[in-house]
Amino acid sequence: MVSVTFKVGGTEVLLHASEGDNLLAAAQRANVAIDAPCSGNGACGKCKVKLVSGELDSPRTRHISDEEYAAGWRLSCVSRLVSDVTVEVPDIASAYRSRMKVADISSEKELAIFNQTKAEIVEAGIGFGTNLSAVTVAMDAPSADDTMPDNERLAWKLKELTGAQKIVLCFVALKKLARVLRESDFTVRCVIETEDERVTVLDVLPASDPAPIAGLVVDLGTTSVAAILVNLENGSILAKASTGNGQIRYGADVINRIIESGREGGSERLQRAVIDESLRPLIQEMCASAKLNPRQVYRMCLAGNTTMNHLLLGLDAEPVRMDPYIPSFFHADDIRASSLHLGLHPEAKLILAPNIGSYVGGDITAGAFASMLWNREELSLFIDLGTNGELVFGNNEFMMSCACSAGPAFEGGDISCGMRATDGAIDSCTIDRETMEPSFTTIGNTEHPVGICGSGIIDVIAELFRAGIINGKGKFSREGRRIRRDEHGMGSYVLAFKEDSGAVRDVEINEVDIDNFIRAKGAIFSATMTMLGSMGMDPSVLGHVYVAGGIGSGINMQNAVTIGMLPDIDPALFSYIGNSSLSGAYAMLTSSAAREKVDELARGMTYLELSTEPGYMDAFVAACFLPHTDANLFPSVGTAIS
């Protein structure tokens, strides 16, 4: 036995392990959070720890420079325990929260897109309003001649006010009833749910309580989580927040997460990670800013992919990834917040946007709803650029969906200087074809760039390609002041030298980054072609393409075509529609009609399983090139590249 001491932030965790044990596995056993998006297979280089004392059997890898190795840095997933050691672990919990900060609906532009979606939903005849409401009830105080018990006194009056046949007081409301009635002279505000002839009283508040009846909307992504707090009485936004998905340290994509969940205690660990590290902090942050008690949040709607939904609920997700790919549920309709320890009102109903396949989930059904594709005659394509890339093709007569694994590149993950579309991110860029000097904009017009978000990466790659700095394979083919080569000859392009810009680090993009991005865009493009092809169609049929996701509203559609990510059609046919999962979930929370519509769309939507679709893998390989191995698919790109 050897002992391992992990130093994380201000705390130390001591663990006894066997000689030869893997360090990352040991850390996970001790519930010490080490970032391991590739689930510990040595690929991503994120699980670095610093050896403080003792020895580790740990090879140098390409992820660790000589200086770093000398300073004690080791990759934990390839380190084996050989003696007592003390290691320092970077505090990733707080790192995530800043790195993964999402801008959704925070900027004017995003808010405008959100309001546009709202307006279109109303135009389509989907009315707002749900079966949840607040009603003020004034009762006579009891007396010696009127000794009706409190709950009957309330029920009697509520029947009169609502016409309901049956009133059910939920336990938490019963528990506080005597006190609230007497403190507010028997005039109270009840939060009620109405179903047929039955009214359920969720809460009893003093009539003078000014707090709004609130609801929560969550877009639970594989990489990041965005949420808004809503006033259910008028639909207004009370607060917005976003963070990283705390599960990321167990794997960057859904497959690695499912593998982790299948290990001893894994479901529980993944559930706790997303609830304790992502959802509850988001809820607390938003409620604090809105000055609201989280127990006065009475309903929640969440859009996530099928795997995220399973892991959130603590369900066994293994069957989702194993042939024949069977989830536990598409719809789940009896989940209350108390089951998940979210800190909301215990009886708050959790509405999950419905899944329609193992890899097409509630994020896409909510998103497809928000795209309004189902309300138009023209054939359109909806693309959600997430870690799971998801596509819906159709119109008001049919809808077909598919999903592909794009990885986190669109959200800045797997990119050395990548970041989400938030302040300090380079979100657009041009490069002079002669001098190779860049000019770029940053979100928030910050003085110094911090990194590059998805839309910026598209621009940089498109511009590097146009300028002939990189070739179709994404390899550097020119040299210059901004081109660097490492000891293995791997090229990189420096967008901003820290000396010039005063930034904390050089902002650059290297061949590995470009390769990761090419695979991401290749997955999206090949999925598009395979889905259209399955119906004997090609991109020329498209009346519109709606692009959604955390890539940022700065996305340059022409550049996305240039790199071969989007099909080569008229640029005017593309629209960026923001975080459509979030706006779709918002609609489901605030409108029963929207919820019914989403359920109807989900039931009617067909699902194309790409992994078993002949030709998909070939299409993917062919698409991993700039813009594509078949240049005929991108006639406009040949022209654009001078």
Next chain:
Amino acid sequence: MVSVTFKVGGTEVLLHASEGDNLLAAAQRANVAIDAPCSGNGACGKCKVKLVSGELDSPRTRHISDEEYAAGWRLSCVSRLVSDVTVEVPDIASAYRSRMKVADISSEKELAIFNQTKAEIVEAGIGFGTNLSAVTVAMDAPSADDTMPDNERLAWKLKELTGAQKIVLCFVALKKLARVLRESDFTVRCVIETEDERVTVLDVLPASDPAPIAGLVVDLGTTSVAAILVNLENGSILAKASTGNGQIRYGADVINRIIESGREGGSERLQRAVIDESLRPLIQEMCASAKLNPRQVYRMCLAGNTTMNHLLLGLDAEPVRMDPYIPSFFHADDIRASSLHLGLHPEAKLILAPNIGSYVGGDITAGAFASMLWNREELSLFIDLGTNGELVFGNNEFMMSCACSAGPAFEGGDISCGMRATDGAIDSCTIDRETMEPSFTTIGNTEHPVGICGSGIIDVIAELFRAGIINGKGKFSREGRRIRRDEHGMGSYVLAFKEDSGAVRDVEINEVDIDNFIRAKGAIFSATMTMLGSMGMDPSVLGHVYVAGGIGSGINMQNAVTIGMLPDIDPALFSYIGNSSLSGAYAMLTSSAAREKVDELARGMTYLELSTEPGYMDAFVAACFLPHTDANLFPSVGTAIS
């Protein structure tokens, strides 16, 4: 500040308190359990602790002998802190469990009474059976051509089997669904609740799981708790158990408990005491003996008085005792086991026998049902001899109820050698009028008597009175070998000398015990007379008197008349019907028809509030005499006393 160290069992609890603080209050703050049935007013003498080091400002009281005082024993409720102290606290938790062990349905005689009640219920046309059942569901395993998600697969088949329109899978069932389906080849046993067209799946078990679908019945008394575990599929009893109510250290009667619940954190303390110390241990004990996982207990029915119901649920009980005496509820129908942390299936429904007034609760509605009074033409009286004495008078046309505070004497509480009707208890006794020598029987025919249960106390007092050893005031008026006098002249009668019987202590009864019992019987008799009087009737109208409660099946009705507890009518008209709350709650658990009948009876039952009824106090004072200050009410007693 002074520090107090409490030594309880093997553990020590350290508390800092102010000089002058009351020791009992300090113990309660530190959640140290000291027995204080009188709620700390110096009356009962139960809160003794032993001073190990330091000083206490603590007077000698009549409850502590010179030897005890010298050995360090102090009454904690009259002790004030003046220095750092260490005190030893008797471990009352385990003391309760043995002292309060209840024999209900354990003896042949009790079981026969229980089965008789069951038979009478069926005879009255109340069928057994509820909306909870188990159904075996065999599904096809999923395949590439049949990719329906698990929950839809199950729901589809269940609709076919049950004809239900809507299937709701509760969250805990959804959570285990994938695993159970795959481990049992898609053939499972579902525990379902059917309501109208809707079926709720509470649990999904492997088809091979042999465990019964179980339910729990609880009689939650102020002093003691009895429970049975039932196989819901055939009504058979799987296990039985009983214990003391853990709340007793906060007060012996409902008033003292309510006062305690009104203190800071009091509701929570009282709720935890009854759940953590009484209900959960009972459940664990019974499930262990039945080899059943407590999470496979799917429904629970509890009969308790109005205050016990409120304190169990953690509700504010203050309005129950304050004019105009308003409870939070009579009926409560949306409580699941998870809200109370009982360890049962989280969605197990908690059925509470309905209350009908502040002091007439579910114990009496369940009990009145089990008495079958409502099914007979003759006018009858039902008396539940509990800490709260409760009475119902009526027939198949009307029912009227009232309640009085009898204290715990009937269950052996407030009696120095008192105990519940269980092994070792003297349950019947005669005393030679000349020699004053007793002869008695013990429950279980144990070699040595351990104490006296309620029926034994009735016999002893009746016999002492008949023999002229005590007078009508309960004071000793003869002397002899078995009569003792303490330093204050207080008399006592020794039933068994420890030297003679080899018992661990003398078993005796003293004037304080007799006085406590006289007040208890006086409360019952005066309630009887006041209720009958309110309708212009007297005991001559009674066709039958049903006596229920933990007093024991050995009750000698003639002796109960002799001491003036029951009205002086033909002894053949009295029946002991056992723990009627428990048998009534059993019927409610196992029969929807019984549950509806109890609700109907409760709605129709009128409630006479004795505390505001003119003449009740006078009647009570007049009844605190043997047999009564008005000897004309007991013509047979004059004859019986030679």
